[in-house]
Each structure stands twice: as C-alpha cells, then as structure tokens.
Amino acid sequence: MSSNVGSGVRGPYAKGIQRRQEILDRTLDVVATRGIDGTSLRAIGDAIGISHAALRHYFSSREALLVEVLRERDVLSGKTLTEVPGVVAGMTAVADRNVQEPALVTLYTTLLGASVEPGNEEARVFFTERFDSARADLAAQLRDELAASGRYSDADLEQVASLIIAAFDGLQVQWLLDRSIDIAGTLRLLERVL
Incomplete structure (x- = not known):
C-alpha cells in the first residue's frame, strides 16, 4: 500500500488540479484577446487546447x-x-x-x-x-x-x-x-x- 502523506500531492489528482489551474490562468488571456463575448466555453477550450467536454468536467458553465x-x-x-x-x-x-x-x-x-x-x-x-x-x-x-x-x-x-x-x-x-x-x-x- 502506497501513501502520499508527507510527499505532496501526486498522480491523477495533482494533474487535475494543475489542469484546472491552467484553465483559470489561461481564461483571462482569452478574455484579453477575444473580449467577453468571445469567451464561450468552446472558444476558451479551443484557445487553450482542451476539449469542450474536458472543460465541462472542471466547470459546469x-x-x-x-x-x-x-x-x-x-x-x-x-x-x-x-x-x-x-x-x-x-x-x-x-x-x-x-x-x-x-x-x-x-x-x-x-x-x-x-x-x-x-x-x-x-x-x-x-x-x-x-x-x-x-x-x-x-x-x-x-x-x-x-x-x-x-x-x-x-x-x-x-x-x-x-x-x-x-x-x-x-x-x-x-x-x-x-x-x-x-x-x-x-x-x-x-x-x-x-
């Protein structure tokens, strides 16, 4: 049995946290270049290279x-x-x-x-x-x-x-x-x- 206690967060959970943070960080870039009207979930996903379905996994709307x-x-x-x-x-x-x-x-x-x-x-x-x-x-x-x-x-x-x-x-x-x-x-x- 392996434990992550004391070793920091690793594995799929850490990747999910990192991906979510990347989405948050990059969304403001999309707003800056496309404006608010150009920031549909699909447009944000396209701009940052993530599918619409994956984006919906992290954010409902x-x-x-x-x-x-x-x-x-x-x-x-x-x-x-x-x-x-x-x-x-x-x-x-x-x-x-x-x-x-x-x-x-x-x-x-x-x-x-x-x-x-x-x-x-x-x-x-x-x-x-x-x-x-x-x-x-x-x-x-x-x-x-x-x-x-x-x-x-x-x-x-x-x-x-x-x-x-x-x-x-x-x-x-x-x-x-x-x-x-x-x-x-x-x-x-x-x-x-x-």
Missing part, C-alpha cells in the same frame, strides 16, 4: 468558469489588502495591480453588470457574498484604524465601506472608458476626504 477566475483573483487582492497597511492604501495597491490587467477589470465589470439580470445566479451569488464580505472587512479595518489613531467617528462604518467600494468599482469603469483616469490618485483623494 461559462459563468461558473468566469466567476472562479474572479474568485481566484480576489484571493490575490485579499493578500495585497492584508500586506499594505491602511484601508485606502491597500485598495490603491490593488488598483495599481488591476490597471496592469485590463482584461481582469473588464471581466469583473461585465460579470457584475450581468449579475443583476435573471439567469445569472452564480454571478449574483458571488457578487452578493463578495460585497457583504468586503463591507464587513473594510468596516472592521476602518474601526481598527480609528481606534489605533485615537480618533472617533459616529459614521456608520458599513456605509463608509460601501462608499469606498462604490468609488473603487466606479473608478474602474471610468478607467475602462478613459485610461487617463487615475484610480489610485482618486482613491488617495478619497482617503483625505474621509
């Missing part, structure tokens, strides 16, 4: 795949937010990274818009949970920052968090339309106003 790409990118953004001190400074760092990946911003914005329409339940659930979590996390960070600085605010910090998120997302949309928009600079202005 195009929406599920695209949501998972965003979910994975949120993990990276979460790491950035915890590494950079300050709520707005962390979001500014994420914005600086996002402008290096216009396809990511396009994917996020397009799926967010689609999530409010019937038939896009996976995206709706993803964004509803994402905003709930982001508001709670930002409010807690704001509370900690206020306490650490000895300041007090009677503002509802969940509402302040909503404003910060709205500013961030709105600035990304503006940037998609006009690349001269300075997301990070505008977020720093918001920090001074707050």
